[in-house]
Every structure is written in structure tokens, then in C-alpha cells.
Amino acid sequence: MDKLAGIRVDQLSDEDLGEALTYPVDAFISREYAAAENELLWSKVWLMAARLEDIPEAGHFITFNVGDESIIIIRTSADSLRAYYNVCPHRGRQLINTPDDVNCVTGKKRSFVCGFHGWTFNREGKNTYILDKEDWKGALSDERTCLSEVKVDTWGGWIYVNMDPDCEPLRDFLEPAASILDYFEFEKMRYKWRQWCIYPCNWKTAIEAFMEPYHVAGTHPQLLKYGQFYAYSKPYGLHGVSGFDERDPSMKMSQSSSVTRAGLGDPRVSTYELARENYETVNYAGSTETLVNAAKRLVDELPEGTPASEVIQHWMATAKADDAARNVIWPEIPADVMAEAGLAWSMFPNQTILQGVTFALCYRVRPYGDDPNKCIFESYALERFPEGAEPKTEWVYAEPTAEKWGLVLAQDFGNMEWVQKGMKSRGFRGPQPNPHQEQKVTNFHRHLARFMGIGAPRKLDRTDQ
Numbered sequence: 001m002d003k004l005a006g007i008r009v010d011q012l013s014d015e016d017l018g019e020a021l022t023y024p025v026d027a028f029i030s031r032e033y034a035a036a037e038n039e040l041l042w043s044k045v046w047l048m049a050a051r052l053e054d055i056p057e058a059g060h061f062i063t064f065n066v067g068d069e070s071i072i073i074i075r076t077s078a079d080s081l082r083a084y085y086n087v088c089p090h091r092g093r094q095l096i097n098t099p100d101d102v103n104c105v106t107g108k109k110r111s112f113v114c115g116f117h118g119w120t121f122n123r124e125g126k127n128t129y130i131l132d133k134e135d136w137k138g139a140l141s142d143e144r145t146c147l148s149e150v151k152v153d154t155w156g157g158w159i160y161v162n163m164d165p166d167c168e169p170l171r172d173f174l175e176p177a178a179s180i181l182d183y184f185e186f187e188k189m190r191y192k193w194r195q196w197c198i199y200p201c202n203w204k205t206a207i208e209a210f211m212e213p214y215h216v217a218g219t220h221p222q223l224l225k226y227g228q229f230y231a232y233s234k235p236y237g238l239h240g241v242s243g244f245d246e247r248d249p250s251m252k253m254s255q256s257s258s259v260t261r262a263g264l265g266d267p268r269v270s271t272y273e274l275a276r277e278n279y280e281t282v283n284y285a286g287s288t289e290t291l292v293n294a295a296k297r298l299v300d301e302l303p304e305g306t307p308a309s310e311v312i313q314h315w316m317a318t319a320k321a322d323d324a325a326r327n328v329i330w331p332e333i334p335a336d337v338m339a340e341a342g343l344a345w346s347m348f349p350n351q352t353i354l355q356g357v358t359f360a361l362c363y364r365v366r367p368y369g370d371d372p373n374k375c376i377f378e379s380y381a382l383e384r385f386p387e388g389a390e391p392k393t394e395w396v397y398a399e400p401t402a403e404k405w406g407l408v409l410a411q412d413f414g415n416m417e418w419v420q421k422g423m424k425s426r427g428f429r430g431p432q433p434n435p436h437q438e439q440k441v442t443n444f445h446r447h448l449a450r451f452m453g454i455g456a457p458r459k460l461d462r463t464d465q
């Protein structure tokens with residue numbers, strides 16, 4: 001650890017991310033680095049732990065594990081949460097068993113009774129029962145016998161925890177990304193489906209596979225017949241966004257940066273094809289049934305030759321009306337915010353959100369114990385539903401196949417394992433992300449290096465071998 005902490009980290013500015021950069025592979029493959037993440041990263045940042053809908057009523061709890069740590073989050077009343085380390089202060093038994101093959105444990109409790117000797121704790125974490133307490137002759141203070149608390153807060157319907165008692169407020173941690181994404185009102189969306197698997201690559205190898213559309217041509221070539229996937233990528237504090245871009249700047253329009261955009265050729269046709277493809281091959285996420293159905297009608301509702309911007313406007317207006325008719329009310333998102341919100345966000349360190357006005361396709365990746373070559377990969381779709389029509393969902397373990405995850409995700413899975421193996425090669429000179437299209441990746445490493453004390457990206461120059 002001393003060795004890790006002793007290396008100087010160079011500070012790069014946002015502008016520097018536009019340069020050709022490289023960084024070492026230790027973050028992906030080193031056991032020592034993975035162990036250090038527990039001390040220097042996971043216990044120092046706000047981590048997305050669950051959604052409020054996971055624990056809807058007072059007394060509902062959910063566990064969140066990261067590395068060797070386990071945390072219990074409990075709803076103590078209609079509008080208050082508490083979070084505790086999942087450990088009994090007597091002799092250290094987990095209060096809630098969290099087997100490795102279970103995504104998380106949920107339930108409802110008035111109090112927590114330890115399975116070993118029966119010490120009991122109320123929802124506020126206070127000890128309410130110790131067998132033969134007199135045996136300690138008064139040495140057990142309330143502070144020694146209560147549960148250890150963890151900071152907890154919420155944003156966008158997500159519950160975040162932070163193990164650092166001196167951490168900055170969640171809002172500060174999420175800015176400036178949060179102020180843009182607030183417009184999407186994620187707190188009004190609900191799970192549509194959620195799947196997870198244990199996958200053979202580092203958690204960073206996995207999350208980085210979803211940071212940029214630069215890989216679309218190489219990995220998802222079937223999508224190229226529907227649209228261009230040239231993308232910008234830029235930092236927002238710790239976080240980053242990518243959005244569709246035009247190689248030719250004269251082609252830009254405000255609606256074109258997000259997943260709701262026109263494709264190639266007749267936009268009345270390609271808009272539908274792109275939306276349908278995004279919907280059907282990304283496991284029924286990346287769009288909604290309303291959007292796809294409204295796009296299907298474009299060719300009947302608009303004359304041939306309608307410009308792309310008008311096609312998109314008409315599409316959005318009719319889909320909005322269709323949704324309103326079934327009591328799904330769209331948030332008002334100004335055009336400049338929509339353009340700035342782009343396609344997909346990486347929220348440091350391990351949360352990804354690909355957003356639409358009424359949906360979001362999200363990922364989270366966690367380390368699998370202390371193994372740098374494995375991760376817990378999770379993906380879920382959120383959508384706005386008419387009140388009371390939300391589907392009942394739970395975490396489903398799904399092998400990483402096209403049958404379980406759809407073609408597009410299976411294609412991504414088809415890279416991650418082999419990136420993990422490839423990066424171990426003596427012949428690999430280190431990653432060199434695209435300076436325009438993959439800045440989210442370098443921004444991630446720039447901030448990761450600040451926490452870890454090593455691994456800062458450095459500029460490549462012509463003398464680099």
C-alpha cells in the first residue's frame with residue numbers, strides 16, 4: 001500500500017483530455033490495486049446502492065455489498081432512511097446473511113436480531129437486547145453496542161451511501177451532472193427489468209465498455225445501416241457524458257445528440273428503424289413502446305421530404321400525446337438541456353445512465369470480492385409507467401448470452417472478457433483512448449488516479465514507443 005500511495009499524481013485539466021493520453025493497466029489487472037480500492041476508493045465515494053422503490057415502506061431494508069463490505073439500508077419512516085454496516089457489534093456476525101450468489105437481500109423488519117447470540121437492534125440502530133448484559137459489569141456503552149452508521153442520501157430515486165464520515169454532500173459529489181439530469185425526473189421512473197451476472201473481467205473493463213459509442217462500428221456493425229455513431233465525449237466534474245456528433249459540423253441539430261434522433265436516409269423511415277432497433281436488440285430498453293409505435297406512423301403522417309428536424313419534432317409531439325392519453329406525463333425538458341444531456345452519462349465511479357425523456361437504460365458494475373479478474377455486472381431498465389401499472393421485477397441472474405440480454409449487450413460481453421486477457425500481454429503498450437470520442441474514459445482514470453494515488457493519464461507524444 002505504501003508503494004501505491006507514494007507515487008505522484010499529475011493533475012490534468014478538462015482541456016488536456018482532448019490530447020492523446022495513456023495510463024497504466026495496473027488498475028485492471030493488479031491484485032494489489034484491487035485490494036487498495038477498498039481503502040482508497042469504495043470507502044471514500046458516494047455509491048449508488050439501490051432505488052427507493054426497492055424499500056417502499058417503513059421497515060423495508062436492502063443490503064448493498066461492495067468488495068468485502070456489506071451495508072444495510074432501511075427505511076425508518078415514509079421519508080427517512082438509515083444505513084448501517086451489516087455487522088453485529090458483539091462478535092462480528094453479519095446481521096443479514098449475504099451469499100455471493102444473491103444480488104442483494106431485501107425484507108421487512110421491526111428490529112434486527114443477530115443469529116449468533118440474539119443481540120437485538122431497532123431500526124434506529126440502537127441496541128435493545130443483550131443476554132446477561134450484567135456480565136460486562138457496566139462496560140458496554142450505547143456507543144459500543146449500537147450499529148455502526150453509514151451516510152445515506154438520495155437523488156433521482158436512487159439511494160446512495162458513503163462510508164466516509166467526512167464526505168462532501170451527495171449533491172456536491174454529483175454536480176454538475178445532477179443539475180442537467182434533474183430534468184429527466186428519474187425519481188418518477190420505475191424498474192422495467194433488472195438482470196445481473198458474475199462476469200470474468202475487472203469492474204472497470206466492464207463499465208468502460210459502455211462509456212463510448214466509438215465501439216459501435218467494430219462491435220455492433222448491424223447498427224451502422226441505421227445511423228452514424230460518431231460521438232463527442234466530455235467531462236462534467238468526476239462524471240462524463242457522450243452524445244452523438246457529426247463528423248461534418250454543418251449537420252448538427254439540437255435533437256441529434258441523444259438516442260431519440262433520426263437515422264440515415266428518409267428520416268421518416270430511419271427514425272422508426274433506429275428506435276425499433278434500439279428497443280428490440282437492447283433487451284427492450286433504449287426506447288419505449290410508445291416511442292417505437294409513434295415512430296412507425298411517421299411515414300403515414302408526414303409527407304416525403306420532411307426535413308429530419310421536423311420529423312423528430314413530430315415524433316416527439318405525437319409520442320408525448322400518446323403517453324399523456326395513458327397518464328404518462330412527460331417532463332418539460334428545454335431543447336438546450338436536451339442537447340447538453342447527450343446520450344449517456346458515466347457517474348463516478350461505477351454507475352451508467354443512458355437516458356430518454358421517459359426511460360433510462362442503466363448499468364452498475366462492482367468488484368467481485370478481491371478478484372481483479374471478475375466483476376458483478378448489473379443492468380436495468382427504468383421507464384415511466386402509468387401509476388399502478390409498474391411491473392413487479394426482481395434481480396434475475398442471467399448468463400451473458402444474446403438470448404438473455406439481447407444481441408447488443410451480448411456483443412459487448414463478447415469483448416469485455418478478451419480485453420481483460422489482452423491487457424495482461426507484455427506486448428500491450430497501455431490504453432490510448434480516442435481524444436475526441438473517449439474522453440469519458442480518460443476523465444474516469446484521471447479522477448480514479450486522484451483517489452488511488454497512482455495511474456494518472458499522461459500525454460502521449462511522438463517519441464512514445
Ligand code: FES
Nearest residue numbers: 088090091114117
Ligand atoms: S455476534 Fe451477534 S449476538 Fe453475538
Ligand SMILES: [Fe+2]
Nearest residue numbers: 209219408412
Ligand atoms: Fe456496446
